Structures are given as C-alpha cells and as structure tokens.
Amino acid sequence: MSQASEPNPAGPAPADTTSPRTARSRQIRLVGLTVALAVLVAALVPIVLAAGPPTRDELLEQAGMKGKQQLVIGVKDDQPGISQRFGNNVWKGFDVDIAYMIAGFLGFDHSQVRFLPIESEDRARRQARDNDGFVTVDLVIASYSINDKRVDEGAVFSSSYLHTEQSVVTLKSFKGQVSSLEDLSGRTVCSLTTSTSIQRLGEAGAKPTGRNRISECIQMLYDGTVEAVTTDAAILAGFVTGDRPDDSGQRFPVTLRNVKPLQHWDIGSSPQERWGINTGPNKALRDLVDLALYVSANDEEDSTWEDAYNTNLRWQQGYNLPQPVAEQQQPEARKVEVRQWPWERIALPAPAHPGSPATPPTRAVRVGWRGRGRRSSGC
Template sequence: MSQETEPSATTTATPSGTPRSRQFRLVALTVVLAVLAVALVPIVLGFGPPTRDQLMERAGLKGKRELLIGVKDDQPGIALQLPGGGWQGFDIDIAYLIASYLDFDRSQVVLLPIESEDRARRQAPHNDRFVTVDLVIASYSITEERTKEGATFSAPYLHTEQSVITLADEPGPVSSLEDLRGRRVCTLTTSTSQARLREVGAEALGRNKISECVQELYDGQVDAVTTDAAILAGFVTASQDPDAFPVGLKRAKPLRHWDIGSSPQERWGVNTGPNTALRDLVDLALHASAKDEENKVWEEAYDDNLRWQQPANRPQSVAEEQQPEPRKVEVRQWPWERFALPLPGHPGPPPYAPVRASGRGVRRGRGRRSSGC
C-alpha cells in the first residue's frame, strides 16, 4: 500500500533588496549627486579663483612669442654675461625656471641687462631703444619703498644679508657698518645699503654697477664695498681664483669678506610691475618648485652657483641654502584634478659650464645659515 507524503515545505528566495534598502541607496545617490553639483557649479559658472589658463590670458602670455627678462650682467655667481654672449648665475637659472613654468623654452627667453635705477620701472635697452621687460630678476630686494615706486614683487626666491668687502690687507675689524664711519664706501645706486651707510656716518658713493665699485676698490678710490653678500661673494671668489669667473676687472687683488652680523635680512623678489596675474603665475612657479620633493631645480641652481663659493667667503654666509617659503595662490580646477599645477620642467643644461678648479663643483654639506634669519 503506497503511502502518500505531503509535499515538503519550500523556502522562498528573498529579493536582492528590500524596498527599505533600495530607498536607502537612492537617498545616498541623491546626496552624492548634490555634493558633486555644489562642487561643480562654481567651476562651470566661473565663480571663485581663476584657472591657470585664465591667469595666462590675463597676464598677456597667450600667443606671446618672447619673454623679456631684465637681469644684471656683472655679478659673478648671480648674473654674469659671458664674453661669448652667454649667461651664467643663480638669477639666470631662476629666470629659466620661471620661464619654463610659463611655457617658454630657452630660445624664447630674451635676457636684457638692466641698471639698478631702472628695475622699478622695468626699462632695459634692447635693439637701440628702451623696452619694458616682462620680469625683473636682478638681485632685487623687496622693500616697502620700492613697492611705492611701482614695483610689484613675487614671493622671495632667495634670502641673503648685507655684508662688506675690503682688500685682503685691511687690518679691520669690520664687524658692523659703524666701523666704516668716516670712510669712503661704494654701493649700488638706489640700493638699500646707501641709507644705512649715511646713518652711520660713512661717505656713501653710489654706482649703477657693483663691478664699478669693486674696480674702485682695486684702484684705491674707496675703502670698502657693501651690498648683499650673495652679490659680493662672486668677486671675493674670483679675486682668489681668476679662473672661477670671467669678471674682467683690472689690477685685481685678493679681497676679504666681512660679516657685519646685525644687518636685516635681504629678500630677493621678481618684479612684475602692475601685471598682478603674472605675479601670481610667478608665485605658482616658486610654490611648485618649493613643495615638490622630487623637483631639485632651485637646489641645483644654488649648488651650481653659490654653495661651492662658501669656503672662499668665510666667515660670511653667502646666502640661505633653502628656498624661502612660497606664497600659495588659489587656482580653480576640477575636483578630480590634482590641485598642484604642473611642475616647472628642468630648464636644461646652462649655455656655459663654469670652470671650477680644485673640485669646487662638488656639492658640499649644509652651510651656516645667514645671520639675517
């Protein structure tokens, strides 16, 4: 006799999502879309800070074929025009660093010698006439007075301090500007050093080129020369080793570099004049250089031009060995883009490789900090 069995109970599969979970996912998606909308609308509509492309347009760089940069031409280690027409120095490397960030290659950069008194108005001779340069990168210390005269400065790209050089047989000591009271001291016209010399009772003589001051020191017409240590260091180095720089001064004698200790810090900046968009782009270039640990353009410029001179200039520090803290410029980008703008490319090898005898090209350890810090 067959026995009927009752059908076994079957378990019904639950749907992959309950109405409550589907509702939760819908709410979450709505929130995400709302957040994206809040982030994207200002960008699409053009609110907030400008983009890098807008800064380039406002700065007048779109379609520009040449970048004119005013530089010094007689400062060994900083900016020196060589007998063959090439250029060498820390300011020159900084000029190419910034130009690269602005999408100009070396062939599009025109370096023009500029006098100290013309740096505020950015006027330099070019093709038998004076032109207004785009940038002034000419060992130009940032001061309130120069800002009032029309200079618009970037963040500083180098820190140094005022110092003094004399002939090596100067008995001294020269431990402060007060030690130069009553003596003839040469410095750059319109430099920050002139006022300080007058305050201590020295006879201040201003010249347009610091090389003219050094020549007068060699000729016995002045007792000392004072300006920023980074500028004077190259002359001291060249006086001890004529192969170091092709300075071309006559009757050169060994020089001595004096640390006057209490002088204020000198902060060198780039003058862009009234072009504030260009100033912001320069600051972006300096920020990118300072904040990327793999980018060594500034450090290489320091090593190649300044660090190796330190032994010849002791006890005076040539300059601070770290790039100054840059100014952060806000720029507008899409949320998925990296905020930091493209890093400035390495400007490539310099057009002239300086002769460095006795292993001076070897990178050295960290030097003494400037007493201005």
C-alpha cells in the first residue's frame, strides 16, 4: 500500500458543530456576566468608600494639611541633644529630627518647617512665643511626657516616640551617693515647675525649687544655689556630656556660665517617661502622626528614628554612666487603619522626608535597655 493511501492515524478532524444560535447565546451570556460584574463593582465601591477607613489623602484634607505652606512646631531651645537653637536660627537635636520625620510624612520639606521655642507650662495649650506675642503651633514636640494630668489640661498625645526615665545630676565634686530621691533629703533640688517631680521631691524630704527652663536649674547648680537637679535622663545627659565630642567631632556649645563637671546618678526604680507629641484636638492630625510613627517603627527599610537616636543620644552614653540615657528601641505606635487599593500598597509606600538626605540602606538593630518605671513623673 502506498503511503498516500494509508489511513490518518489521528482520524479525521472533527467538524465545527456549533450552531450560530449557540454561539450567539454564549456571547449574550458573556456580555450579561460582564454587565453584572460592572454593576456589582459600581454598587460596592461607594459602600467601601463610605464604610471603610479614610485614605491618607483624606486624612491630610481633614487635618488641614492640604495646601498648607508651613508647619509650625513648638520645641525646646535649651536642651543639648534634644532640641537646641544655634546661631542663624539653626535647630538640632533628637526632637528636631523627629519633628522633621513627622513633617516629611505630612508632606512638608525642611524649608517648610518653622520651629518656635515653647515653655513647659505652655505645651498643653500649644502656645509658643513668636517675638513679642504667642502663636498656636500645629504640633508640640518638646520632651513632653504623657500623663493623665496633662490630658486633663487639654493635651492630646500621639503614641510615644521615646522612652527614658527620671534621674539626678549633681556636681562631680558632690560628697555622697545618690541612688534614690531619698538620698537628697534635706538638700535643695531644682526641677521644672510644671513637673510632678516637684511633688516627688517633697515626698522624699528634699527642698524642691522650680524653674520654667531646665537650663536655669543647671545654672543654679553651677552657681551653688542648689545641690542637685532632677528631670528626664535624656534631657540631663546633654548637660553632663557638655562640649565633649562624639566620634565625628560634634560638640554641644556651652552657653551657661561658671561651667563645672557633672555627675549623672541612676536612681533605680525611677518612673518611666514616655514622650509624646501634642497634636491638638484635630483627630485626623493625631491619626497621621501616629501613622507616621507606626510606619517608622515597622518599616525595616526606614532607619530615620535610629539615625536620630545615634546622632543625638547613643554616643552620649559613655559620658553618662551608670545612668542609661534612653531606650535604644523605638516604642511601638498605635496602628491607624487607612484605606489603600492593592496597587497602592506596592506602588505608593509611605512618603520619606522631602528634601532630606537619602535613608541609609541598612537599619540599626533595635535592641536596648527597657525602662524600669511604673508611673510617669511628667517632665
């Protein structure tokens, strides 16, 4: 048998038996399904938009940040390593770096941030001094410990962004040991007037005196008017460090008179201090600040907080032993739910600092001492 006459092993090709009516029916069903899905999506989207959490953009609108040209932040101006004003209106310190981080998340670059000095007694009202008058600032980031009394006074706190504890500073030449506030019984001790440390000093048998600025307390210590100063360790550390340099040569300028070497004392079971940001009564602004802190604490690619800690606080530790300066780990922040479409989670990460240096590719290890505190002294 010739090859041409051999039967096809695969058999004859099946004929297309689909009738025109069947094909048209399938097309109609497909069109109907497509229309039904479109109607369903159109019905569900408004429900999701109405019932779901707001988007970050909506929060910015509700907080009054959209179109705003300047963010005004109240900070301390006399705390080395925390917030200090230098010549030409240059501000440096841990609180300043945290302020820039929050501002960047809100859409402001460094040139759009305006810092104003704020006194401790004005932080709850968010009133900072501007020349001869007062201005209501958008945020207060001023070594402000979270406690119930301040909430009752009107402060609205974000999640905490630093944990430290109360400590004591004396002159290096101080005779004796300070392991608790009771060791200061009968001695004159200075602290911030608005701090509940004043009450604790009285309970410990000391003779408390209050000032509005911690630098005033330190000056009194140099002058021999008081024998000790007490407030948060992270605040006192900068004065103990003084003008001694870090590895890169950074120094804190000495602006006080009659400067003498200081000793930092660890008073053991001191209260934990949880610093928060006073955002005022605007709930959307508080949510945005908490969202910025949450992203910073949970984004492994973001080392902004660690960089601020290393630059301003970590290197001081050697000069302040045995007292820990502050916890080396960023506190966990409240998780704020915001609405994002799936593609936004991939294509639209949380904004970095506009106008800031690029974030280093590696993240510092988040380990460190934990405060021993039980209640806040409220510095």
